Amino acid sequence: MANSKYEYVKSYEVEDEVFLPNFIVVQINGRGFKRFSQVHEFEKPNDEVALNLMNSCAICVTEEFPDVVFLYGFSDEYSFVFKKTSKFYQRRASKVESIIVSFFTSVYVMKWREFFPHKELRYSPSFHAQVISCASIEVLQSYLLWRQTNCHTNNLHNTCLWELIKCGKTESEALELLRGTSKEEKNDLLFGNFEINYQKLNPMFRQGSCILKTEVIDIVKHRENGSPVRRLRKKSSIVHSKNIAGKCFWNNHTGLLKELGSFTNDIGKVEPDYVRSFQFKKILMPSTWIVIRIDGCHFHRFSDVHEFVKPNDKQALNLMNACAVAVVKEFPDIVFSYGVSDEYSFVLKKDSHFYQRQASEIVSAIVSLFTSVYITKWKDFFHKKELKYPPYFDGRAVCYPSVEILRDYLAWRQVDCHINNQYNTCFWELVKSGKSKSEAQNFLKGTQTGDKEKLLKQFGIDYHKLPAMFRQGSSIFWDKEDITMMHENEKPGGNSLKRVFVEHCNIIEPSFWAAHPTILYRVPVAGPVCSTISSAKVETTCRSFVPTSMTSSLWSPVLTYPTLARLVLALHVLAKLWKGVWTSKIRASLMMTRLKCGFVLGCAAYPSSDVVLETHREEELTG
Structure with missing residues (x-):
């Protein structure tokens, strides 16, 4: 970060670390997916292709982030369990949840065509995320039982609902008929009226999907004489189990025992409120300006791989601006946003009650939608460039108590924009002139603004005549x-x-x-x-x-x-x-x-x- 008189605003950032020995679980679920499934005509009550897309995205998460060792998902929801000793982004809740939801969203949009080759993605999907801080292995066991029980209960209800609708009843009539019915009565309804044995339905629908890593011996290359070179590596696989919280299932997987620990007892049922009490909830202070700041993760590499123009790629910046415009239009409580390079700050009005001011809900919704639009609009700005791998962003929420401090925050970001852009412009001109990157860095060490302006004039560049978007960012x-x-x-x-x-x-x-x-x-x-x-x-x-x-x-x-x-x-x-x-x-x-x-x-x-x-x-x- 560039030094300036405005840097004091960083003191308003609050740490949200999930301390050891708590287990970190990130739960994501589709934002407005009831409408999304209707618009895209998903099969009811379960669309197998849509579920396979969710599973494929989850597998990509495990491959990208090795600290995720167990996953469970159903419908439009997935839970990601990190190994007990994880130091992923130093266990900061906002970083962890925003990165997972952003990457998952990115993969979902990129893989859409693979799973739905004949369906156009009509608008950008997005997801919510939250961290559950499980204080012990017993709490983790209770959490998993709670989610699988929800999967079974919801699927049994929805299967009955849609069979009734298919036979001619309206949705309200079907809901009224199912009101207060027990699990046994629903099973009898399916078997007696529709000849459906619920226990023989696809286990992915009834039980959800587990993803875990197993060690396999894989051939990585061949020697000159043709003999294979084998290595032990971890491979993600999907399994379906009737009881993922059972001692029998859990303790049969050595990887889970090693990274998370063992279940000592089976549990019959769990109180949802007990598990909810471990949700990492952060309610943002009322009557303060909320700023959600998102940053591209590893965008130095991303810009190199996709051959962005240095030091500024106009199309890449315009793509960022288009994503920010979409976010501002989607969420009316956002009154202002400011962006530069691969970052954007979104200011929510002081009296906002957006998602009841829950930090995880606000951050994840904005980061996920921004990521989704970035993928869907890529071709609008890079007609001849393929998106080679999923980009993703992290996010955080900070509260500022007054307009003056909020404006100082925005001033800090714009000062940073100017200093970094002037440095990068000089740096890349030196590289273009024949210097190595390390030589250019050493040459610029200790130089002031005036020195850099003189240097640029030697290259025939008047810094103040460069495009304003490069020098001042975008509002x-x-x-x-x-x-x-x-x-x-x-x-x-x-x-x-x-x-x-x-x-x-x-x-x-x-x-x-x-x-x-x-x-x-x-x-x-x-x-x-x-x-x-x-x-x-x-x-x-x-x-x-x-x-x-x-x-x-x-x-x-x-x-x-x-x-x-x-x-x-x-x-x-x-x-x-x-x-x-x-x-x-x-x-x-x-x-x-x-x-x-x-x-x-x-x-x-x-x-x-x-x-x-x-x-x-x-x-x-x-x-």
Whole structure:
């Protein structure tokens, strides 16, 4: 990280380590998969191909991350059990869960065509993830029994439900018929009415799928004389068992005994609330700004393998921006996002109740969707490049208590963008000139900003004329686009459409936030305030003000001066400008010309300096 005066914001990051000797289990499940299965016409109650796709993705996880030693999945859910001594990303819950869900999502999208060659992926799927911190091997055993019991209960119910629907009943009628029925009654219904022996259905449907690693002897190469060279290696395999939490099943697999330990007793049933108490829940502090920051994992290698242009690949950055736009559009609580290189920060509004402010739910949903869109949109930006392996991201959530600290966080990221980009631009110019990478690093060691600018000028590069996206990163936010329609002999009519903007600009200086006050500031418009300030001149200054109720003092320090001026005109749309500069939006210029000199229209412009306004002067326009 680059050093700057804003680095103090790192102190707001909170560690979320899962301490030894707790077992780490990551549970993922499809986000909105009921709709996803309907849109993609999955077979009911079980689509074997869709389940095989889930299993294939899970196997890829075990191959990518050796610390995952046991997996269990059914429907749109999978649980990943890490070996007891794992130090995977130093056991940080947010890192662990976000990496697993991101990689799983990436593989799911990439393998879709392999399993559904005749079905188009109509939109980007995504998953939730959470960490369960199992305090002992007995808790892990209870967790596995709970999940397999859920698999059986849900599958038996859904099998009955869809058989009833197939025979002509509506879904509500079928649900009413099944209400309160026991397991035995459901089995009798299937056998008596539909001649289905539930115990003979595909075990993958009834029991779920286990994936574990077994040691096998494999031929890795052949000697010159043709004789094979054999090596012992671990291979993932899928098994189906009636009771994965049983002592008989577990203790028969030496790999599980070695990495996790043995089950000493069989257990008959488990209370779900008991297992849920071990969920690693982190509720983010209320009334704080939530920032979800995601970073590409091993993107140095990824960019090399996919031959990204150095030091900046415009298409790769535009792909990142497109993913961020999709995330902002999907989750309305995100009010601003900022990205550079392979990272993006998403700011959620201060009063957000998104997923009840559960960190794991928020982080995993954003990371998973971002990853999914990255894969689905790859061909839009790299027409001639194949995606050679699944990219993935990690994520974390940090809370900032005030707008000032939040803006310092964003300033820190933009300062980092500038310093890193200037360094990388110099570095790659030196490499292109013939220096080795180590020589270029040594040459740049200890150089300051001015030194680097002089160096770039030797290569004919004016750093300040490089594309703003490279130097300043990308800012994404919702804003209103004013559309003005003019008709002959008619008064001008204006309309505002809210859309997502992508800009490459300086977000450290206050001018950006002054021009877009609604991103971070919410101004309540109340009747008592209007009656208090409507009949007098209102002077706004660079001090920060916001109206409050009549029972308190009229102004309190919260907002910047353009916000107050816009508030005056939100309360009373038309005002006379006595002092200062009022900048009109380009699309609203025709509307502004219809007003007499000295009047301003709040919906069509904003102040760009200290201003003095006076309301209730409309008679001058009509008199």
